[in-house]
Amino acid sequence: MREFSVPVLVDVPSSANCTDVVFQRGADEPDVVVIRRKDGDGPDAPWTPITASEFRDQVAGLAKGLIAAGIEPGDRIALISRTRYEWTLIDYAIWAAGAVCVPIYDTSAVEQVKWIVSDSGAKAVFAETTPHEETVREAAPGLSLLWGIDSGGLDAVRELGAEVTDETLAERRSCRGGRDLATIIYTSGTTGMPKGCRLTHDNLLFTARNVAQGPLEQMFEVDERSALLFLPLAHSFPRIIQVVLLETGTVMAHTPNMKNVAPDLQSFKPTFLLGVPRVFEKVYNAAELRATTEGKGKIFQAAVAAAVAWSKAEGSGGAGLGVRLKHALFDKLVYGKLRAATGGALTAAVSGGSALGDRLGHFFRGIGIEVFEGWGLTETSAPSTVNIPGANKVGTVGKPFPGVSVKIADDGEILVKGRHVFDGYWNNERATKEAIDSEGWFHTGDVGELDQDGYLRITGRKKEIIVTAGGKNVAPGPLEDAIRAHRLVGQAIVVGDDRPFVAALVTLDPEALEQWKQTAGRAEVAVTDPALVAEVQTAVDAANRMVSRAEQIKKFVILDTELSEESGHVTPKQSIKRNVVLRDFAEQVDELYG
CATH class of the missing domain: 3.40.50.12780 (ANL, N-terminal domain)
Incomplete structure (x- = not known):
């Protein structure tokens, strides 16, 4: 569509x-x-x-x-x-x-x-x-x-x-x-x-x-x-x-x-x-880390699998008896405690800013806190699309809300029209004319696709699409989201523009790293430590299973620093300033392609 x-x-x-x-x-x-x-x-x-x-x-x-x-x-x-x-x-x-x-x-x-x-x-x-x-x-x-x-x-x-x-x-x-x-x-x-x-x-x-x-x-x-x-x-x-x-x-x-x-x-x-994906990632990672520390890691993973299975089944017609029984068991053992940690009354949340991902979407719905993913920009008064109760298609950002039209241009860019679209850029009519065409469509800069039911799926940013030396177009977003799913990972930045293959820069979550060191019985650990690199490799392997061989990450390096607002590498809404990261860590990128 x-x-x-x-x-x-x-x-x-x-x-x-x-x-x-x-x-x-x-x-x-x-x-x-x-x-x-x-x-x-x-x-x-x-x-x-x-x-x-x-x-x-x-x-x-x-x-x-x-x-x-x-x-x-x-x-x-x-x-x-x-x-x-x-x-x-x-x-x-x-x-x-x-x-x-x-x-x-x-x-x-x-x-x-x-x-x-x-x-x-x-x-x-x-x-x-x-x-x-x-x-x-x-x-x-x-x-x-x-x-x-x-x-x-x-x-x-x-x-x-x-x-x-x-x-x-x-x-x-x-x-x-x-x-x-x-x-x-x-x-x-x-x-x-x-x-x-x-x-x-x-x-x-x-x-x-x-x-x-x-x-x-x-x-x-x-x-x-x-x-x-x-x-x-x-x-x-x-x-x-x-x-x-x-x-x-x-x-x-x-x-x-x-x-x-x-x-x-x-x-x-x-x-x-309401939150951004990083908030929900931290909630999940903290719960996983706590369970692992208490020696209940296997129970937690089983509970996660049951929550995801139940959510997927509910989204496609209803769960069978076996899935429902497992879900009921873990609701008493695990899910109820997670809900209690949010006050006990929370049943719904809205996520925006970047992609939440299927895994987290199904997990939270499975534990009884349904996260409705939406999408939009400041120029569209924030939302343009959102999933809705009773018709939440996990992995998409939903349908346009009432009064909004969404169109996919020939190059895949998402265009939006409606009374929610901004009045233009202050003191910058040139930028306004570049953003809104003669037919009133606002050019968002995001790339995506509409399914047959009108649900929108975001596949990347038009300016962030990586084109390798071999001519392969790679959307970094899904790969980065998959790597960040690992509890040890703080941020992931996929690189490879005009390079022979796709690679990645990875940072570690400070709290998760401290817990990992305690579990491993080490006071200090270098980012080149083989055991630590092997942990991150599992996250990269999981991401690689989502894409073709030409899009897979062949090498990565763990940075011995944290990317944050204070360091100048992250915006206040927690988006990575990709150009700043690539500038400041150009040496590490070059070493990946040594």
């Missing part, structure tokens, strides 16, 4: 903007809890409920302060912070004041902050910590409006707005409609300076309402529904989920520190979660 479309389900009026739900629910359901805010970082810290009227009043108070500070409709305000309650509060206050929010990743360097603040023309900045404030001052020394979240800046803004009337706020809030700019999200990018994606209120609301009332409706119909946000809200994926949660009345909570995710899951007990 070359093209597939799904009709619009919810037609958002042109007068609507993202703040409507905050003020409507605050008036209609004032005592309903919409957010729970954790007071403190400890595992026993309480989750304080914030009602619809309390959230509305806090948004209104902050918005009035922005108006008093001189913020005009359409002004850009940057926000650099971790994912926390104040992020959501400031985001909606900026919108209520008629302004435009410009998110900045909290790990951004001075030069990145300088580019985003200057390119967007930000009139003001909210910064979370003192170091963030210092970064902003260095990046934009002429900025007059800088408010620190941790240093009392929100109270100062509220005090400014004490004399601003409700009528003034209502006029300001209602002056922004669907066509007006809501946010400029700068794509983290793997090369060059990021481009600012212009997303309107209609982009966000059209996406949120058609996803929430369409493919994911069942997730937001359960009683006492709740979700824990821990991915960076500066990224479009969790940002649109934030909008969905408020639109659907799902209770939201935030975890600023990734190290607190596990205890926060157990104390908050969400029914819904």
Whole structure:
């Protein structure tokens, strides 16, 4: 199939903007809890409920302060912070004041902050910590409006707005409609300076309402529904989920520190979660590592096999008696404990950002936490396709959500059309014209295929396809995903462009490596250690079984380092900066082809 479309389900009026739900629910359901805010970082810290009227009043108070500070409709305000309650509060206050929010990743360097603040023309900045404030001052020394979240800046803004009337706020809030700019999200990018994606209120609301009332409706119909946000809200994926949660009345909570995710899951007990594949990989690897350490490795592997078999059978008509009996046994022995580790109420999750893979998809569905894989880009307000409850085709990223069309170009590139497609790149009309053709199709740069039922499968990035010296086209993504499935592997980068064969750079997961050393009875181990190399070889062998001989990895090297945001090799959404890795490890690549 070359093209597939799904009709619009919810037609958002042109007068609507993202703040409507905050003020409507605050008036209609004032005592309903919409957010729970954790007071403190400890595992026993309480989750304080914030009602619809309390959230509305806090948004209104902050918005009035922005108006008093001189913020005009359409002004850009940057926000650099971790994912926390104040992020959501400031985001909606900026919108209520008629302004435009410009998110900045909290790990951004001075030069990145300088580019985003200057390119967007930000009139003001909210910064979370003192170091963030210092970064902003260095990046934009002429900025007059800088408010620190941790240093009392929100109270100062509220005090400014004490004399601003409700009528003034209502006029300001209602002056922004669907066509007006809501946010400029700068794509983290793997090369060059990021481009600012212009997303309107209609982009966000059209996406949120058609996803929430369409493919994911069942997730937001359960009683006492709740979700824990821990991915960076500066990224479009969790940002649109934030909008969905408020639109659907799902209770939201935030975890600023990734190290607190596990205890926060157990104390908050969400029914819904969103993550990127690396998060689910770490959950699986941690469980496998714990079982192996306790001498229950064989039981765990048997439980994994039973979960995958049950999931595959359910996806093709239903499991037989033998599969169901094994599944029931391991549900008591293994699966229940894994669910309890997530709080015990979690039944569904959405994964995006990169490919999850069949193995993890079937495993999590088999243990009772179904992961629905979706796909999209910042330019498409995050999602364009998503799997749905009752029709989850593991290994694909689902069908287009209502109001979206997907087409496969002659060269395999995925094209997208719909009201969720962005308004263009900020200050970069040339790039906009290159991305959106004369017929309105957005060229995503991803390569994929549609099956006969309209499900999309991603096979790679157009710019990342490797062409060997022998002329063989190789998609690195599936090979890298398969290698990363091994508990010892942190990252895998497949190479081979214009080379005689395919090879790979591999890094190790620090926590898994420490456990491996303890099990092996070694205080230290080199990455060239034969036993360690043999472990990684099993991961490479598993990946090679997926492809033809010409596409198989012939050699690999284990790097004695970790690839991370801090090292500059990984984007905030955990995508590998392939060009940076190849530049920094050019010597190791050359040695592979010595």
